[in-house]
């Protein structure tokens with residue numbers, strides 16, 4: 044008998060790889076590194092297609108974009124060019140074969156009746172490979188562009204809870220029904236066709252505050268941890284899984300984030316980081332980013348301004364995997380041992396990073412039993 048509460052379609056949720064992989068930040072200029080180098084992402088359609096097809100061929104489970112509406116100013120105006128993620132995911136779904144393509148969005152910017160239908164549509168285009176990364180919305184300057192006042196941190200998750208509850212009903216209920224939530228009311232609500240993935244497409248979130256973790260535990264198939272090192276990521280993952288199990292009787296995967304700099308020697312790798320972070324990093328842009336992030340996100344604070352800023356420049360807050368191929372695969376094994384189900388990866392140069400992944404990292408990951 045099939046379990047109707049379990050998504051048996053989405054490639055990320057069905058993957059049997061010990062360490063699942065997502066590619067992060069492909070839809071935003073400069074990707075995940077705030078640096079003035081010429082080989083970061085440009086945000087052109089041909090670039091998105093090329094890199095998505097490569098990730099698909101290499102067996103990555105997912106591509107996860109960033110929801111962004113304007114850049115961070117400073118030297119490179121980090122992320123100022125960015126593709127809208129629902130339409131982008133629809134396009135990439137049509138040109139890929141196996142990989143799960145996600146859209147990332149801020150809850151206050153899309154009405155759930157509209158979103159439920161967009162999700163169902165992309166799920167049909169992708170034949171059940173679509174996923175939704177739900178961001179409650181911390182970026183005040185962006186939300187202001189929509190003329191919406193920023194709500195208090197925990198209330199944003201209450202709105203997200205109501206938002207996704209209406210979507211879930213639209214994805215599963217036949218005929219018309221009245222929805223009366225605290226934030227959304229929808230008389231005679233109706234949505235057809237249903238998504239291919241049932242009971243719902245793969246859902247992802249990145250809540251690390253107590254309220255954010257509760258939201259994830261209740262609704263998300265995958266939650267991201269933001270942590271300063273692998274051990275801390277493992278501990279947060281265990282807490283998130285326990286809340287999902289104890290309070291909601293659910294299983295939830297937990298992902299971390301890593302940025303990769305792989306070179307022949309550790310010295311070369313470290314010199315490259317020094318060059319793109321200390322010499323070519325956008326220190327003015329990162330100051331602008333932190334001015335908005337710190338008061339609005341409860342998960343952003345680390346070991347002081349300098350360390351946090353340098354980590355944001357290097358990999359948008361991800362954990363570093365810097366060194367030789369062997370050192371990087373040791374790090375990947377450590378993530379897995381700490382209880383992390385998967386990672387999103389990013390590089391300064393995505394084409395080059397994926398080539399090294401194919402030639403050097405993937406064979407070692409297979410030997411280590413992380414990937415088939």
Ligand SMILES: Cc1cc2nc3c(=O)[nH]c(=O)nc-3n(C[C@H](O)[C@H](O)[C@H](O)COP(=O)(O)O)c2cc1C
Nearest residue numbers: 109110147178181249250251252255267340341342
């Ligand atoms: C992997 C990852 C991806 C995220 N993607 C976005 C994004 O695309 N856009 C955005 O505004 N925030 C994004 N965030 C921010 C989170 O959604 C969330 O607002 C932040 O972690 C603070 O949540 P908290 O206060 O519950 O910990 C992302 C965070 C992580 C860890």
